Amino acid sequence: MFAQPWPEPLAELIEMLKNLPGVGKRSAERMALSLYLWDPAKLEALAGNLASLHTRIHACPECGNLSDAPDNGACGICSSPVRDRSIICVVEDVAQIHSLESAGVFKGVYHVLGGRIAPLEGKFPESLSIPRLEARISAGGIREMILALSQDIEGQATAVYLANRFQGRGFAITRPARGLPAGSDLTYADSATIALALDARTSLNRPNEQEDTPR
Amino acid sequence: MVNSLVLQNFRLFESVSLRFEAPTVFLCGSNGQGKTSLLEALFYLANLRSFRTSRTSEMIKIHAPSAIVGASVSFRDWSRQLAVELGETRKLVVDGKHVPRASEFAGSFNTVTFLPDDPEIITGRSQVRRKFLDMFISMLDHGYFTALQAYYNGVKNRNCLLRMKDTNNDVIRSYHPALAKYGAEIVQAREIHLRILSDFMRNIMAELKPELADLQLKLKTVHELSDPKIFEEKLERNLEKDRLNGYMTTGPHLDDFDFVADGKSLKLYGSRGQCRATSFALKEAEFDIVKNHSMSKDNTVVIVDDATGDLDKKTQEAFYHKISEAKQVFCSFTEIPDNPLTQYSQIVHITAGRAV
Numbered sequence: 001m002f003a004q005p006w007p008e009p010l011a012e013l014i015e016m017l018k019n020l021p022g023v024g025k026r027s028a029e030r031m032a033l034s035l036y037l038w039d040p041a042k043l044e045a046l047a048g049n050l051a052s053l054h055t056r057i058h059a060c061p062e063c064g065n066l067s068d069a070p071d072n073g074a075c076g077i078c079s080s081p082v083r084d085r086s087i088i089c090v091v092e093d094v095a096q097i098h099s100l101e102s103a104g105v106f107k108g109v110y111h112v113l114g115g116r117i118a119p120l121e122g123k124f125p126e127s128l129s130i131p132r133l134e135a136r137i138s139a140g141g142i143r144e145m146i147l148a149l150s151q152d153i154e155g156q157a158t159a160v161y162l163a164n165r166f167q168g169r170g171f172a173i174t175r176p177a178r179g180l181p182a183g184s185d186l187t188y189a190d191s192a193t194i195a196l197a198l199d200a201r202t203s204l205n206r207p208n209e210q211e212d213t214p215r
Numbered sequence: 216m217v218n219s220l221v222l223q224n225f226r227l228f229e230s231v232s233l234r235f236e237a238p239t240v241f242l243c244g245s246n247g248q249g250k251t252s253l254l255e256a257l258f259y260l261a262n263l264r265s266f267r268t269s270r271t272s273e274m275i276k277i278h279a280p281s282a283i284v285g286a287s288v289s290f291r292d293w294s295r296q297l298a299v300e301l302g303e304t305r306k307l308v309v310d311g312k313h314v315p316r317a318s319e320f321a322g323s324f325n326t327v328t329f330l331p332d333d334p335e336i337i338t339g340r341s342q343v344r345r346k347f348l349d350m351f352i353s354m355l356d357h358g359y360f361t362a363l364q365a366y367y368n369g370v371k372n373r374n375c376l377l378r379m380k381d382t383n384n385d386v387i388r389s390y391h392p393a394l395a396k397y398g399a400e401i402v403q404a405r406e407i408h409l410r411i412l413s414d415f416m417r418n419i420m421a422e423l424k425p426e427l428a429d430l431q432l433k434l435k436t437v438h439e440l441s442d443p444k445i446f447e448e449k450l451e452r453n454l455e456k457d458r459l460n461g462y463m464t465t466g467p468h469l470d471d472f473d474f475v476a477d478g479k480s481l482k483l484y485g486s487r488g489q490c491r492a493t494s495f496a497l498k499e500a501e502f503d504i505v506k507n508h509s510m511s512k513d514n515t516v517v518i519v520d521d522a523t524g525d526l527d528k529k530t531q532e533a534f535y536h537k538i539s540e541a542k543q544v545f546c547s548f549t550e551i552p553d554n555p556l557t558q559y560s561q562i563v564h565i566t567a568g569r570a571v
Contacts, residue, residue, distance in 0.1 A: 120368075125383075153369040154372065156392070156393040157390045157393060160389040160390075160392050160393070190357075191358050192357075192358060
């Protein structure tokens with residue numbers, strides 16, 4: 001006994017929706033059926049939106065962030081007059097720019113690497129936008145490069161690679177501190193986080209009475 | 216403790232549901248009836264791996280698409296429902312909710328096993344010893360497990376780079392600091408825990424096999440690798456050699472340790488009986504340490520699979536007396552044993568994949 005298959009167009013749509021992150025077969029079926037019940041005008045608007053996604057959005061030629069500026073122009077951050085161009089924060093993906101921006105603290109500019117050095121996933125330095133980063137740095141005026149990469153071993157290796165590569169170029173190379181999340185209770189932190197937080201502890205001595213500085 | 220166990224299409228069990236009411240459960244039945252499979256299922260829920268096989272398909276009943284192992288467990292002041300579906304992919308469910316990561320599932324309780332294959336830890340290949348040691352330390356130190364995962368991931372990535380002809384050495388080197396950091400942590404932890412195991416084992420051996428009372432567990436890796444700086448220098452020195460070989464030629468992933476008594480390696484010179492007794496003492500020492508450790512004290516389950524048959528009566532009695540200190544004990548026997556624990560135990564008879 002075989003279940004009655006979906007009509008071909010719907011089956012095709014379901015297959016496509018299944019490519020979205022977090023969407024399995026069941027969710028894709030529900031989405032497809034719900035789309036079918038939409039008002040045709042609304043569906044058309046959605047289709048238009050999807051079809052023109054790549055003509056309306058492109059990667060910023062400066063940093064790799066998403067940009068909707070006309071004529072392949074730079075993104076909002078790169079073209080903003082108030083951002084500090086002497087500090088570059090290197091991230092793996094566009095999504096991380098949004099997380100960092102939501103904190104509202106960072107006033108520098110970004111550089112999207114497009115991944116990390118992960119040979120097992122087929123990612124090597126050549127697959128990343130390092131030449132573009134090199135060009136931006138060679139243009140001069142950089143005071144600091146922040147390597148905001150993931151904490152897994154591939155992210156650590158990528159940070160080491162970039163730090164070695166840009167060593168001695170006259171600017172600071174840093175990475176964000178690791179440790180306890182703000183507003184959380186020590187009781188509920190996992191052991192790896194506590195270890196990192198203890199490793200990177202900061203002194204509360206007044207500057208003039210500093211004796212043993214923590215490592 | 217484990218309050219109930221449900222199996223569907225697991226090994227030869229089509230569908231079985233068991234309630235455990237006592238801290239000691241004896242599983243009785245003839246050979247090939249499914250006693251070990253039940254113990255395997257319990258072990259799987261704690262560790263997300265089997266002690267018999269590395270192939271999931273072997274645990275699924277023939278012609279069935281998938282197997283389900285579920286249990287209700289309560290330890291300390293909490294309880295939870297665990298379920299695993301083993302099929303083409305593995306699905307983990309805790310309290311009715313799907314959990315994506317193994318770390319959120321495993322470690323609900325700890326297991327110490329006594330299995331007929333235990334002497335292999337002494338006589339078998341180095342992987343067997345590493346596996347034992349890694350599982351033992353992970354029970355006591357979560358940081359160790361994290362370091363182990365990161366380290367192995369780093370080794371695989373570096374090996375992948377080593378095997379590519381046109382890789383720039385600087386790319387390979389970028390993995391060195393993290394590998395050295397995690398690698399050194401692993402060597403340190405192994406040194407400490409082998410020392411503790413040695414101490415406990417000597418006490419047990421003094422009773423069990425006095426001629427082996429000076430037993431020592433010796434790590435083969437050079438002690439220097441416990442310093443991340445020296446570890447990193449070694450990686451640098453070995454870089455060309457590693458490229459030639461196509462794999463990382465030094466580090467705790469290739470580590471081994473030896474059981475040495477009276478200056479001689481038991482693996483090479485030990486008699487069958489000596490190896491048997493030593494592996495037994497090793498597991499007993501593991502149990503002694505785990506049951507007194509704050510992280511594993513109240514959630515340790517002992518699993519004994521037909522492993523005490525060749526011990527004399529006095530040793531057996533001492534053994535069962537000791538393991539009764541665990542939160543819960545599961546033992547398999549071919550017939551109900553004449554054993555001091557029997558009167559306090561729940562006895563489950565197992566015949567052809569059915570439990571009575």
